[in-house]
Amino acid sequence: MVVSLLLALPLAVGLWLLTGGRALPAGLARRVTAGTAGLTLVLAGATVALGASVDRAWLPELGVRWSFGVDGISAPLVLLTGGIGLLVALHAWVELPAGGSPATFLGCLLVVEAGALATFTARDAVLFLVAFEVVLVPMWVLVGRFGDAHDLRARTDAAQRFVLYTAVGSTTLLVGILLLVTSAGTADLRRLADAAGAGLGSGTQLAVALLLVLGLAVKVPVFPLHTWLPPAHTTAPTAGSVLLAAVLLKMGTYGLVRLPVSVVPDGFARMAPALAVAGAVGIVWGGLVCLVERDLKRLVAYSSVAHMGFVVLALASGSDTGLQAALYANIAHGVISALLFVVVGGLKQRWGSVDLAVRRPALRETSPRLGFVLLLGLAAGLGLPGLAGFWGELLAVYSAWAPAGDRPRAVFVVCAVVAAVGAALAAAYALRVAGLVWAGDRPDPEAPRTPDTTGVERWVLGVLAAGVMVLGVLPMLLLSTTADAVARIGGAR
Amino acid sequence: MSTLVTLDPLVLAPALAPALGVVLVLVGDALGPRRAGGRWALPVAAVVLVVGAVLAARGSFGAEAEPLRSLCLPAPDGACLWTAGPRTSSLQAGILLAAAAALALLHDGRPRPRDGAVTAALLLAATTGGVAVAAARDLGTWVVALELATVPVVALVALRGTRGAAHAGLSLLVTSLVSFALLVLGVALWLTATGDATFSSATVATAWEDPQRRAVLVLAVTVLVSGVGFKLSLVPFHAWTPQAYTGADLGTALYLAAASKLSALAALLAPVAAFAGAGLDAPAVVTVLAVPAVASLLLGTVVALRQDDPLRLLAWSTIAQAGWVLVPLTALDGAGMRASVAYVLVYAAATAVAFAALGRIGAGAGARTLEGHRGLLRRDPLAAGPLALALLVLAGLPPGVVGLVVKILALGPPVAAGVWPVTAAGILAVVVGIAVYLRWFAVLLGGPPDRPAPGEQAASADGPGTARRSGRSTTAVLVLGTAVLALTSALPHLLLGGLG
Incomplete structure (x- = not known):
């Protein structure tokens, strides 16, 4: 019941805002959305606390059940989605992009949230896929309609690239799921995971x-399948970027844990080395691009590619530590990237563009609060101890150094070394950005001062910054939640 | 049981209703030729069709193993000329409802006074054929019913009287003649190979044992698939489709796109069911089905991507979707046939909604380009909302969940049977298809046009509403069709439950 409500509430309100409530004035639409997002967060908390679940017949012809529930792996993600959902709803007070009615924009945000929640709670492979597809159209609208209007052709291109890449992915996924379901005879993820292939x-x-x-x-x-991400991030409005980085990308890694890692461990083990290499290359590639990238938003997007490389490397290692590291880095990246995108989106709103080549006054002088949060985000992103990014990266490199017994150790050790080099690159580009934006290496005395963060934006940033620090100081909070579920996957294997 | 054939009028009702409708319309027209401008015939026909659909839906909830039978022969072992399981009944209901939707659009298209009764009679006659072919299990009825489903449509297309309609009618006529020749040849070959005048699994299995008869049987299937392929708009038999859609009345185009496709699939299922029932490993037959499926998927979606006329886009989308209908059949099993029927029903509903939306927008008047639809969602939400949903269903994207569900269903059987080329083509077609439909969707959603489109200029000059030739019956089709799509998206079981 609680789970059904958790999914139905944002979906229903979102769809209503998109259809019946399209003409709602901005103020009312904002309040409705924030209220819905807040209630959804409460329901997410209740779902996790009560361990609520629902299981009904939905498509008996396909053997698909309407089965939703949470466990140790999905609980943190459900809470993260609920929290980010509320923050992006509140962010509408800071930035309400032009391009359509405010209700359409906010409705799309809610539908994306509902789709992500359904993806994280689905306990049926086919249902997972359907939920996976729900986010596609609203996100496409957010990028293609409400995105950066400076270059319309680039905007259309980014939106199309996002949809088509994701569609290729999800159709391939669909064929994989169908093959799995027809050969295993069930679509229930729990039974599939218990059988473990x-x-x-x-x-x-x-x-x-x-x-x-x-x-x-x-x-x-x-x-090398990341090329849709930077344009999508560069174009999307702040709220869209935050959802994309903090929630949508997590659907991919969550799917990796839920499907191949749990369900066909032997098959996954055979292709793990290739995945590990792809992850390690992604880390270095993302870092190198970040060293030269001029657009700050695109830079953060490439740093996402690098961070997801750590997650993938940890997953590929096959050990319980690796799985823990992946889940941890996943959540940490969700919070850090959300923080960075809110800051960078705010800067873009203030400056009109976030081209690093433009000379601007030092952020630490003109707007110290914004500067501090940017610095915090960059520090967390480079994996500074005491902040959220540290544990994920450390454990990921460790797990690659000591992979599961059936993995070729030499490959993984090389990957671990490369990943460590990538972490050093992260430090280099974080310092580059900090130097240019925060310290103001090339100040322009003529430029107007950057107004500091106030009001709702301050609260949004404050919550995210607190999250980054709490996750960094108290990693056990999260690691203990996922431990049982990880042990079960390890045991089944 | 007497020595005569048994006859159960209630079982035959789906075909009898439109047949009686034809008589009713023709008699009425003879008695009062000019009465009410001849337009009374269309509502009468629509009522008849809906009654027929309700009676057909009665059979949708039975078991596939115990179909409704009638016209059963006393000897040798009670073969029935009319066999309608739930799958067939659902298809029949779909055909009848699609025909009713076509009538609604024709009604709002305001046929000239004399044309009302003629239009209604032709449409009812074609529908009778389409419904009958779905239940026909013997070669004779099958061919005759299929022709009855086709020939009146040629007249319907040409009836519009414009130059384009005449060309379209001519190309459709030539196509139908070739198709008829192929079908007759195919039926003859089938009879030669199996020595049986019905589509039955037992004789197919026997014929398959003998290499020589097997070759003839494969040839028969090839020719039959080609013949039906014309009606289903499969590549390479598709060329008439864009021409007919743009040349004919919108209602007729809807009939061609929805009802004709349903009856064509119903016809194709008869030989396929014979093979599926025999449980044969028949790679040659799979190839015969897979080649046009792959060709239609790829060519249809790619060409649709380049279209700028909504009707032409829908025509090429029909061709691509016809490929999708064939995809699950390549598995040659019961699940595949059910998936195929589910797919074609959803496609027909979505297409009907799209055509009704075009009718409301007034595709005939002025804006015959996608650009003319810019920002329509704001200007006319009642037309653009359903159109947007229909496009999402056709693309297989939530919130058009039912479109995604039938795509999952359609890809399941070939994956299970390991028909990988078809699966790969399906993946490609999904992606390119999404680009096709989202392109239109984006225009609907788009901001106000940079400069007013030609059609819109006229509309703003004449005041709102004049450019639209909207009528109540088109709106009813829109609303009901949207309700069906939305309801089955939430509860896909409602649709699939009626397929046995």
């Missing part, structure tokens, strides 16, 4: 793992 031939396992990983890798995104 027993009864499937090794060829089938490999084919299923290949299709699933390929499909999900587009969403994560794993190098």
